[in-house]
Amino acid sequence: MVGHRGAPGYMPEHTQGSYEEAIRLGADFVEPDVVATKDGHLVTRHDPVLTDSTDILAHPEFASRKRTVKFASFEVTDFFVADFTLAELKTLRCKQVMPGRDHSRDGQYPILTLEEMIDIVQAGAKEAGRTVGIYPEIKFPTFHRQAGLPIEDHLLDVLKKAGYTGVSSPVFIQSFEQGNLQYLKTKTDIRLMQLLDGSGTDPETGAVQFKPPSDRPYDWVLSGRAGTYADLLTPEGLDEVAKYATVVAPWKRHLLAFKKGADGTSQxxxxQDIVDNAHASGLKVHIWTMRNDAPHLDPYYNGDAIAEYLDFFRMGVDGVFTDFADTGVKAREAFLKERAR
Known part of the structure; x- marks a missing residue:
């Protein structure tokens, strides 16, 4: 059970409160997304930009930092973490990014360094009397490398100093790109995980759709490699992933999507073949992201979030990323009872 960005169902994501809450709710791992600052520190933000998750707009002293960055198929206009020093970022406060969730703790928490996040998790694990791992994701690795702020080796250094050194350490490193994971495979025995995205599903068929920028790894775009993330979910693609990763993590709709039935209801x-083929390739399957909120939970479940977990558990997935770790733990308990009958 991976606390996705901590426990953002209840707290502003990637904050001390969010990480501590994830542990309290029973998460086995806590996920920090990792980006780099102008002066080379690693901080925990889901995106390399700041508007959605902080109070940057309330800081007129930074107004001139807003800029547009052009990627291969899209552009982003925002305040980029890479344009700020750690000291400057520490003046900002975090906020809830989901409109329908509790915003009462907005403005209470500062941005954390990866080292601070690890300290929080290790202290929380000690207090809870159990092992709690970390599951860092390298965000926008090509962007950071082009900005002169490569994350991979710095991340390994931080992990080593914190005691995470090999395959037995309670840590996975994840990325949506492929080349950086292949590089890390040559540098560490820490377990690696390949994320696989998609841009939506066809409401008539349930088929996953692929549109830029969520169609393929960004390093594929720059290298000219054709195809989509779906190519890494074929038997041949899964064998390719297994050469460098121990886990494949598809967006959950690759495994279980919904289409409109003849009666208009969600079906x-x-x-199942994807899960079976991944296991045959020697890979574990972790899915993302489980959310209780009505906008994210398909009407098929009639508001029963646990039922969604059970569907995936019955398919044989090995791990889930969740915004609500307590719901995930309850669902796992229900599944284990079901399997023991």
């Missing part, structure tokens, strides 16, 4: 479309 499931399951891809």
């Amino acid at each position: 499931p479309v399951r891809r």
Whole structure:
């Protein structure tokens, strides 16, 4: 059970409160997304930009920092973490990014360095009397490398200093790109995980759709490699992933999507073959992201979030990323009881 960005169902993501809450709710791992500052520090933000998750707009002293960055198929206009020093970022405060969630703690928490995040998790694990791992994601690795702020080796240094050194350490490193994971495979025995995205599903068929920038790894775009993330979910693609990673983590709709039935109701479309083929390739399967909120939970479940977990557990997935770790833990308990009958 991975606390996705901590426990953002209840707290502003990637804050001390969010990480501590994830541990309290029973998460086995806590996920920090990792980006780099102008002066080379690693901080925990889901994106390399600041508007959605902080009070940057309330800081007129930074107004001139807003700029547009052009990627291969899109552009982003925002305040980029890479344009700020750690000291400057520490003057900002975090906020809840989901409109329908509790915003009462907005403005209470500062941005954290990765080292601070690890300290929080290790202290929380000690207090809880159990092992709690970390699951860092390298965000926008090509962007950071082009900005002269490569993350990979710095991340390994931080992890080593914190005691995470090999395959037995309670840590996974994840990325949506492929080349940086292949590089890390040559540098560390820490377990690696390949994320696989998608841009939506066809409401008539349930088929996953692929549109830029969520169609393929960004390093594929720059290298001219054709295809989509779906190519890494074929038997051949999964064998390719298994050469450098121990876990494949598809967006959950690759495995279980929904289409409109003849009566107009939502009907499931399951891809059991993907789970089976991944396991045959020696990979574990972790999915993302489980959320209780009505906008994210398909009407098929009639508001029963645990039922969604059970569907995936019955398919044989090995791990889940969740915004609500307590719901995930309850669902796992229900599944284990079901399996023991």
